[in-house]
Amino acid sequence: MTLRAGLLGLGVMGRNHARVLSSLDGVEFVGAFDPAPSVPDRVHDRPVLQDLDQLLELGIDYAVVAAPTASHLEMGTRLANAGVHAIIEKPVASTAEDSRALRDIFAARGLVGGVGHIERYNPALRAARQRIEDGLLGEIYQIATRRQGPFPGRIADVGVIKDLATHDIDLTAWVAQQEYVSVNARTTFRSGRPHEDMVTAVGTLSGGAIVSHIVNWLTPFKERITIVTGEKGVLVADTLTADLSFYENGRIQVAWDPGEFRGVSEGDSTRFALDRKEPLLAEHEAFRDSVLSGKAKGIVTFAEGTRVVEIAEQLVADGLDRRIR
Known part of the structure; x- marks a missing residue:
């Protein structure tokens, strides 16, 4: 099964995520969302969209959220309501209260949620x-x-x-x-x-x-x-x-x-x-496998990320x- 993945945010980390997603085995990178006027129209030959709904309409199984921390709760909630699994760059949200809200909504919908604590993969x-x-x-x-x-x-x-x-x-x-x-x-x-x-x-x-x-x-x-x-x-x-x-x-x-x-x-x-595998690649492989199995394994869960916050x-x-x- 090939998973369809999207990306939210094309900053420094977002561009690195786009690079890995574009060549990740078992994953089709379908596009990115970033409303900033300075972003390119395409990234790794995939469209960069100005509206999150447009990305969701492409049909994605999971998304990587690499947007500013203040937007994590809103974006994560929209993804959860659309039935999309998500890995969110750390910290999972701006506050512990927002982190708990994301943890609970993903759990209630049976979705896999992961946090980008990349040092675990070093x-x-x-x-x-x-x-x-x-x-x-x-x-x-x-x-x-x-x-x-x-x-x-x-x-x-x-x-x-x-x-x-x-x-x-x-x-x-x-x-x-x-x-x-x-x-x-x-x-x-x-x-x-x-x-x-x-x-x-x-x-x-x-x-x-x-x-x-x-x-x-x-x-x-x-x-x-x-x-x-x-x-x-x-x-x-x-x-x-x-x-x-x-x-x-x-x-x-x-x-x-x-x-x-x-x-x-x-x-x-x-x-x-x-064995010096790139940590970001190892992180993506673990999240991909968790989405495929429906079970969080080898990833930093939203519960763990919430405790960190x-x-x-x-x-x-x-x-x-x-x-x-």
Whole structure:
């Protein structure tokens, strides 16, 4: 069966989605919707339409929503009412309330809804999760992430927490297979925008691991690092280069006087060879397969995406509450 897919939004991510959809096995890319006057008439030899109803009239099985976050609820609702499955770029909606509304309407109509948390498909993080499941680290003690870079001009309707830190919230819980049970944050507003542009967040997971996230739009270089520390060593994932390394605790026991601190020593290190499939392609393949089977498998569900937004809103509120007045 060949699925017919449409695209909503032709910004930076939308153009990447169009590229993948145009060559995705088992999928026919039928066209895109974007009302902006600057968009081309066609993309990958498919029409770009000014009215969403025109796209729906072409007959689509599912759609990718890569429009501004503020429009996610309206567009997602229209797709659901038309019986169209949807994968929506993260965050799933602007607010937790809107996210829950999308979650519920898709569930009520028996439609597959997915969220574009693309880091789950990064080869380094997928390999890290598998090795954690295999027991490479033993018990997880701590997960620390750093996601820094220059301000992206395309973002206008949310702050750095909902735009960037949502990646770290989702990937941390997913890699560890634990839920967040508490979070706190410190935020700053340095660029003259109404939304926060820098956050330092900490939290605790259900298995006892502690987490920290350093995220900002005010660094003149890009950094995407996840460090997972466990009882047997440390995994370091760089999602910019899709590299994964393991630093093992030393096998030689180093003991101090009784009553003194006993720590770890430096052991072997390994840089893993990984299958570097493009994360966006892997994301699309998983969503395509979920639509074909009618069951969400290997995707970030609307329920999971909603929980991420709920945690993000707690961080935003906590950061505001703790500012010195």
